[in-house]
Amino acid sequence: MPRAADTAAQDSDFTPRQAAVLTCALSLLxxxxxxxxxxxxxxRAANCSKESLYKWFGDRDGLLEAVVTFQASKVRPxxxxxxxxxxxxxxxxxxxxxxxxxxxxxxxVSLALNRLAIGQASRPESPLGxxxxxxxxxxxxxxxxxxxxxxxxxRHLEFDDATAAYSxxxxxxxxxxxxRLLLGDALEPGEDDFxxxxxxxxxxxxxxYGSQRSVETLSTS
Amino acid sequence: MPRAADTAAQDSDFTPRQAAVLTCALSLLxxxxxxxxxxxxxxRAANCSKESLYKWFGDRDGLLEAVVTFQASKVRPxxxxxxxxxxxxxxxxxxxxxxxxxxxxxxxVSLALNRLAIGQASRPESPLGxxxxxxxxxxxxxxxxxxxxxxxxxRHLEFDDATAAYSxxxxxxxxxxxxRLLLGDALEPGEDDFxxxxxxxxxxxxxxYGSQRSVETLSTS
DNA sequence: TACATAACGAACCGTACGGTACGGTTCGCC
DNA sequence: GGCGAACCGTACCGTACGGTTCGTTATGTA
Numbered sequence: 001m002p003r004a005a006d007t008a009a010q011d012s013d014f015t016p017r018q019a020a021v022l023t024c025a026l027s028l029l030x031x032x033x034x035x036x037x038x039x040x041x042x043x044r045a046a047n048c049s050k051e052s053l054y055k056w057f058g059d060r061d062g063l064l065e066a067v068v069t070f071q072a073s074k075v076r077p078x079x080x081x082x083x084x085x086x087x088x089x090x091x092x093x094x095x096x097x098x099x100x101x102x103x104x105x106x107x108x109v110s111l112a113l114n115r116l117a118i119g120q121a122s123r124p125e126s127p128l129g130x131x132x133x134x135x136x137x138x139x140x141x142x143x144x145x146x147x148x149x150x151x152x153x154x155r156h157l158e159f160d161d162a163t164a165a166y167s168x169x170x171x172x173x174x175x176x177x178x179x180r181l182l183l184g185d186a187l188e189p190g191e192d193d194f195x196x197x198x199x200x201x202x203x204x205x206x207x208x209y210g211s212q213r214s215v216e217t218l219s220t221s
Numbered sequence: 222m223p224r225a226a227d228t229a230a231q232d233s234d235f236t237p238r239q240a241a242v243l244t245c246a247l248s249l250l251x252x253x254x255x256x257x258x259x260x261x262x263x264x265r266a267a268n269c270s271k272e273s274l275y276k277w278f279g280d281r282d283g284l285l286e287a288v289v290t291f292q293a294s295k296v297r298p299x300x301x302x303x304x305x306x307x308x309x310x311x312x313x314x315x316x317x318x319x320x321x322x323x324x325x326x327x328x329x330v331s332l333a334l335n336r337l338a339i340g341q342a343s344r345p346e347s348p349l350g351x352x353x354x355x356x357x358x359x360x361x362x363x364x365x366x367x368x369x370x371x372x373x374x375x376r377h378l379e380f381d382d383a384t385a386a387y388s389x390x391x392x393x394x395x396x397x398x399x400x401r402l403l404l405g406d407a408l409e410p411g412e413d414d415f416x417x418x419x420x421x422x423x424x425x426x427x428x429x430y431g432s433q434r435s436v437e438t439l440s441t442s
Numbered sequence: 443t444a445c446a447t448a449a450c451g452a453a454c455c456g457t458a459c460g461g462t463a464c465g466g467t468t469c470g471c472c
Numbered sequence: 473g474g475c476g477a478a479c480c481g482t483a484c485c486g487t488a489c490g491g492t493t494c495g496t497t498a499t500g501t502a
Contacts, residue, residue, distance in 0.1 A: 017449095033343030038489060049450045050491080060490065112343075114404075119340045121405035122254030122333075129404035167396045168425065175392035179399060183335075183350035184342035204389065208425055238479095259459060270480045271461080281460065 014070060018056055021046040022070040029067065030112045034119055039063070061126050064116065068128060071109060072135035082150055087214040090156045091202060097147055098173045098198035101140065105178045106194070110136075114182060141166060148209075158211045165209055173201040235291060239277055242267040243291040250288065251333045255340055260284070282347050285337065289349060292330060293356035303371055308435040311377045312423060318368055319394045319419035322361065326399045327415070331357075335403060362387060369430075379432045386430055394422040 014022060024046040028037045039060060043050045057063040085093065104110055113136075117129040145166045151157040159165040177191065191197065206215060235243060245267040249258045260281060264271045278284040306314065325331055334357075338350040366387045372378040380386040398412065412418065427436060 031343070033340065036343065039491080040489075043451085047450085049452090051451090051493085052449060054491070055449090114400075115339050115342060118336050118403045119254070121336060121403065122252075122257065124405065127405075129406060133401070133404055133406055168393065171392035171394075171396035172389065173392075174397070175388045176395070179335075180354070182339045182342065183354055184345070184348075185350060185354055204429055207429060260461080261459075264481085268480080270482085272463085272481095273479060275461070276478090 021048055022067055025067050026071060026109055030108045034116050064128060068113060068131050071113060084154055087156055090151055094202045095198045097144060098201050099194050101173055102194040102197060106181055111181055155211055156214045157209045159209050169205050172204050242269055243288055246288050247292060247330055251329045255337050285349060289334060289352050290356060292334060305375055308377055311372055315423045316419045319422050320415050322394055323415040323418060327402055332402055376432055377435045378430045380430050390426050393425050
């Protein structure tokens, strides 16, 4: 009985059949949460046998892990092109990033997977939360830090610690929106206008971190 | 105020015995998450019979609901005294509030209950998340908004929308710390120094919202 | 055509949990 | 003292789910 964790982690590329099954598992997870994803239910919905599920993923934990890995493998792209921009152009880049961040966090699958990982947090032996953070969140964070560092290099921003600066950026953009969505709370009218929220957050961020040269251009919308 | 007294009395509707059982349920919930709270387990741990549980709380959902309202009823206090302060004193009040906010969110029972509510979010018919938000989060939010409004009245702060201002305050203070704690992630060294984090966040907040008169005093730590 | 590999589908098992029923015990009240 | 309500402890039932086994059905290869 090979450890499902190993096989799933090593070959992150699944066969087309497995990918279809995992996609189906994701949709089951979106509606119904963790309780909505049962082995029998997945087998029925995906027209496969439970035997295959256990052969491919080892056990239920392996299946959950594979779902997370599978989803993370789809969100790989977007290696932010590092071109020099003037202050206004750089500001637009920040706004775009903030907008994307909000959109991703508010997405159905993101919410479902985060709920799943949080539900497993009490079980320290199955590090699903860690996995989710490392494969999903860290890549976004890295992109954000790189974007801010590029801004510093081009003298649009001023800060010492890129990590701290990105943390502030994240806080200004996301606030408690992510948590409330996770709780099933509906957004107030206006809060769901992610473009406007991103604009406002970037304005605030630039008032805190904009360089003297650029702060006027950066902070005004 | 008859209304408030009425609801407050109804909230603490539990007999001492029931309160003891609910306290026990909370500790079961802290270790083991939702899976750790079973009717049989609670009956055994609290030395009561399952029959009594079902008599008092109806069913398991009723029990969960009772746990949430019970915990919320304990977090009632702290009706922020509304005294006029100079800029430095007001700033200290903000820092204290931010520190308390972080401490509460990082507490064991808060994390356990938030995880519970998030886990139930996929089931729209049992509005546990709503309940948690309304009884716990809203009271904190209301206190925060009142604190900011007091600051505006005393000309320490300047803003139009108190709700938006508090949202920014929350974002600067909490960032992604709450979510990462919910995911079971450990805080980086330095991040667990809530006093320092609160100081830094308040400095940033005052740079954004401090009045011209007070911004110098408010923003320097 | 004969054989092998893989997967399907259905039946099955053990367990854990929500919910119920029942006998025995304690405690307050008349 | 006697009565009834509340409660405890336990045994029990039905169900749902994770995991296993097995007979059958392709599909591909020599």
